[in-house]
Amino acid sequence: MVGKSNSLISLEELTKDDILYLLGQAGKFENEPNRKILDGKVVATLFFEPSTRTRLSFETAANRLGARVIGFSDAATTSSTKGETLKDTIMMVSNYADVIIMRHYLEGAAKYASEVSPVPIINAGDGANQHPSQTMLDLYSMMKTQGTLDGLDITLVGDLKYGRTVHSMLTAMRHFNSRFRFIAPKELEMPDEYKEYCDANGIRYTESKDFDEDVINTSDIIYMTRVQKERFTDLMVYESVKNAYILRKQMLANAKSNLKILHPLPRVNEIDQDVDTHPAAYYFQQAKNGLYIREALICNSLGIQV
Numbered sequence: 001m002v003g004k005s006n007s008l009i010s011l012e013e014l015t016k017d018d019i020l021y022l023l024g025q026a027g028k029f030e031n032e033p034n035r036k037i038l039d040g041k042v043v044a045t046l047f048f049e050p051s052t053r054t055r056l057s058f059e060t061a062a063n064r065l066g067a068r069v070i071g072f073s074d075a076a077t078t079s080s081t082k083g084e085t086l087k088d089t090i091m092m093v094s095n096y097a098d099v100i101i102m103r104h105y106l107e108g109a110a111k112y113a114s115e116v117s118p119v120p121i122i123n124a125g126d127g128a129n130q131h132p133s134q135t136m137l138d139l140y141s142m143m144k145t146q147g148t149l150d151g152l153d154i155t156l157v158g159d160l161k162y163g164r165t166v167h168s169m170l171t172a173m174r175h176f177n178s179r180f181r182f183i184a185p186k187e188l189e190m191p192d193e194y195k196e197y198c199d200a201n202g203i204r205y206t207e208s209k210d211f212d213e214d215v216i217n218t219s220d221i222i223y224m225t226r227v228q229k230e231r232f233t234d235l236m237v238y239e240s241v242k243n244a245y246i247l248r249k250q251m252l253a254n255a256k257s258n259l260k261i262l263h264p265l266p267r268v269n270e271i272d273q274d275v276d277t278h279p280a281a282y283y284f285q286q287a288k289n290g291l292y293i294r295e296a297l298i299c300n301s302l303g304i305q306v
């Protein structure tokens with residue numbers, strides 16, 4: 001097992017070697033995704049917020065490894081609606097499952113769950129805070145397509161304020177010597193705490209509102225993000241920024257040949273559908289890579305190595 005504990009709450013817990021080890025494990029699962037190494041184990045997926053990819057890929061990972069899956073995708077069907085606390089829910093589910101994968105709308109909920117849970121917790125996204133399994137699949141996708149995580153020009157575009165995927169990515173990339181460009185409207189700029197984190201950890205970055213050809217043509221990775229309506233308290237602000245950036249195929253005419261466009265998905269309209277057939281479009285393969293990474297993460301939490 002790598003990491004400070006069997007739980008995975010933030011990539012702050014992982015060293016560079018830990019990350020490279022997990023990427024290596026994922027590579028083995030990509031070569032052979034069906035292995036009955038979790039026979040007899042029960043994996044719980046507790047999703048207090050909506051999800052398509054994260055929940056289904058974790059559940060597919062568990063199924064392909066021979067585990068049984070329990071859980072819920074809609075907290076409205078659970079006793080949390082009767083006032084049951086998160087602590088009690090975790091204590092109950094830990095009676096039944098060997099590992100708990102949890103998405104919650106509150107920042108810090110996963111950390112709290114890991115402090116009260118007798119079984120490992122894997123954070124599947126806590127509010128606008130962290131989404132470590134997404135970042136691991138993002139790193140896997142970058143490594144697979146670029147051959148390295150060092151020396152890349154990575155452009156993050158869109159909702160950098162509430163986007164937990166970009167926050168998690170910076171946490172992991174403190175170990176690698178790449179350069180970031182943060183492209184966002186003023187309302188969705190990268191929060192100061194993450195810029196301070198970059199400064200403290202030697203992560204190079206620039207900031208701009210302009211997503212222009214110069215940026216596109218010098219990027220190895222363009223990481224588009226959705227403007228997340230559900231995070232806004234003032235919907236007028238959401239309306240003013242929801243179409244801030246839309247990537248279209250013609251904007252890629254002079255892109256580098258190695259460019260890959262990533263997106264954690266779901267997308268709304270920030271990547272035009274005409275981009276889907278461009279060789280740089282990688283977001284659907286990126287989501288597929290999530291299966292292999294999540295096989296590796298579940299096994300790591302259970303102390304199993306392949």
Ligand code: CP
Pocket residue numbers: 050051052053054055125134264265266
């Ligand atoms: N990328 C991601 O977290 O997608 P879902 O919300 O569909 O799980």
